[in-house]
Structures are given as C-alpha cells and as structure tokens.
Amino acid sequence: MKYDVFVVGGGPSGATAADDLARAGKHVALLDRAGRIKPCGGAIPPRAIADFDIPMSQIVAQITTARMISPTGRAVDIPIENGYVGMVDREDFDEFLRVRAAEAGADRLTGTFLRIERDAEGTHVVWRDKATGEERRSATKLVIGADGARSNVARAEVPGGDKIPYVIAYHEIIKAPPANDFYDPDRCDVIYDGRISSDFYGWVFPHGKHASVGMGTEINGADLKKATADLRAMSGLSDCETIRREGAPIPLRPMDRWDNGRDVVLAGDAAGVVAPSSGEGIYYAMVGGRVAATAAQAALASGKAKDLALARKLFMREHKTVFRVLRQMQDAYYKSDERRERFVSLCHDIDVQRLTFEAYMNKKLVAARPLAHVKIGIKNMLHLTGLVRPSYT
Structure with missing residues (x-):
C-alpha cells in the first residue's frame, strides 16, 4: 500500500489537510497520538465557522464581549458587534475533525511518528503503532508535518525547523461557576498583568459548562501553575473543580521555509502559524492545513517538488500583513x-x-x-x- 500523502499530526491543521485531500480523491493517512489535548482558549471567529463548515454542535459558548484587564485592575469591555466569537473544547473539537477526515476517506492511524526513510522504492514514514507497540513503515509520495510547535518532522526535514521560538502555554479546564460579579459565561477576559505573565497574558475563557483559565510566557523557569493559581484567585475561581490540566509550546512566528524541496511540507504550529500578540491558533492552523493540502495536490499533479512551496506563499499572501x-x-x-x-x-x-x-x-x-x-x-x-x-x- 502506498499513500499519496501521509499526514503526521491530527490536530486542526493535520485533520483539515487530511480531510481536504481525501475529499479530493487522494489516498491519505492521518497519524495521531491519541489522548493529547493542546492547551487552548478555544476561540474561533465566524470566518473559521464558515470557511471550514463547523457545525453549531461544536460551539460550546458564544462570546459577545471581550474584557481587557490592565495591571492596575482597570477593565475595558469591548462589545462584539454584529456577531459572536465561537468557543470550542479542544478535546471534542479535534476528535470531531479527525472523525470527519476518516469519514471522507482518510486512513486514521494511532501511533507516534519516528522518522522518514528513503530508498530506491521511495519515501517511507516509520511510526510506532500504539496498540501493538510495533514499528510500522508506510510508503508515501509526500508527507505533511502537522505535529506541533516542537515538530519532529520539521526538526528532521526542514531548514530552521529546530529553531522555532515559542511561548509555553498552560491552562486548567475548570467547572464553570454560575454567572457572578467576577465571571460572565458570555465574556472572555484577557489579563495583561506582569504578576500573571511578564511577557504575554493570562485568560479566562468560558466553554459552556467549563472554562479555560491559563497563561503563556516565553520565560524559562516561570512557575506556570502558580501563575494560573494566582489568576484563578484573582478571578474568583479558586474553589471551582479542576477537570484537567494541559501545557504545550506555542510558536511565535511563521518559519521562513515550510518545505524541504523534496517530499515534505509543514502545516499549523509546525510551520509557526500562530498569531503574534493574541496567540490565536485554531483558525490559522486550519488555514495552514488547507494550503498544505493545496500544495500537495499541486505537487502530485505536476510531479514537481517546488510546488510544495505554494503552501507558504498562499498563507502569507493573505495573512502576512496581519501577522506583521x-x-x-x-x-x-x-x-x-x-x-x-x-x-x-x-x-x-x-x-x-x-x-x-x-x-x-x-x-x-x-x-x-x-x-x-x-x-x-x-x-x-x-x-x-x-x-x-x-x-x-
């Protein structure tokens, strides 16, 4: 069995790429490590809902106000006119995207990426099957690396892939309290306070029955759990039940190159596409998956590896100014x-x-x-x- 494209990573970027490719009639594999949930506020704008056909069943809250809180505790409420910001829970949302890709025809594989090997017969992805613990070797024409900010695919295959700057994000999913003087289920709070994060920000984002409370920082050695505990205390959320805790790196800027000029192209966090300042990643990850799929289809059709560079060109053409x-x-x-x-x-x-x-x-x-x-x-x-x-x- 030989795949047209082997997608490493089943987050929003990888799942979107696999879904697009499967719907285009390509033989595609989607490899994901089961059980990993990325720390994320979970916000997606209306354009993401429209562009990627996100059903309302995935929207756990509709945010109509954003509150910016200063270091001195002053708050500015910003109403979201003529619409809302949708909130998703990554545990359910990512799985929905993976299932959708599989229903479109992608082969869903569960395991861990190990390496890429090449021989006279072509390119092979070597991965460890989670169920059996055995190494498997899958032949493919192209590889899409969508395996996160510390992408093993990027490190091994793409120049600069081992030098992506990032912040560490940490959050706690808690059982949401009833609306009160501190907490509004229709409002996102963004806290700009050096006591919580000296170089980024903290957040309280409603998720319907739950809420995401967390922060990010680029500073090595920062006590993320203490900062989040302080944020919960500041926000009147200390006594709320903690459902789960998650931490992960979030890249700070798009890589200068997303492909290896041969058979690999990157997408999502692996390519560094998280918006500066806001740290927004879901929409841009899905766009990254889509342009990677577009570039892969172009390279398969032409037989020219240079067409893989189309992924970055398409993304930056539309989003470079906003990122700058x-x-x-x-x-x-x-x-x-x-x-x-x-x-x-x-x-x-x-x-x-x-x-x-x-x-x-x-x-x-x-x-x-x-x-x-x-x-x-x-x-x-x-x-x-x-x-x-x-x-x-």
Missing part, C-alpha cells in the same frame, strides 16, 4: 506593565475596538475607515512616547 501588525503590537506593548497599562487604555477607544474586532472576525485589516486609522496611529504614538496618561473615560 500583531507582531509590532506585541513588541511595543508587552514589554512592561507600564506599557500594558497604556495598551488597555488604548483599547478603550471606540475606533480601536471596532477595527480590532472587524479584523478579527474577518481575518484581514479593514481599510474602509482611513480617518479612524489615522486617529489610531496618532493615539498609538502618544501612548508609546508617554505623552499622554492612560485614561479609561
């Missing part, structure tokens, strides 16, 4: 609590709120209000230069 702006915002405002205070104050501005969420919901920068862009640019410079004091009125 978000990176600039993170570099400018996440350096200190004084800067975070100014950032939350800036978020009080109605133009910032509207443009931010229009961009988030539609996944592109909004050019329809040039005057608003000018005003925001001026306010941004005033805050960064310290010429104005943070204001919440």
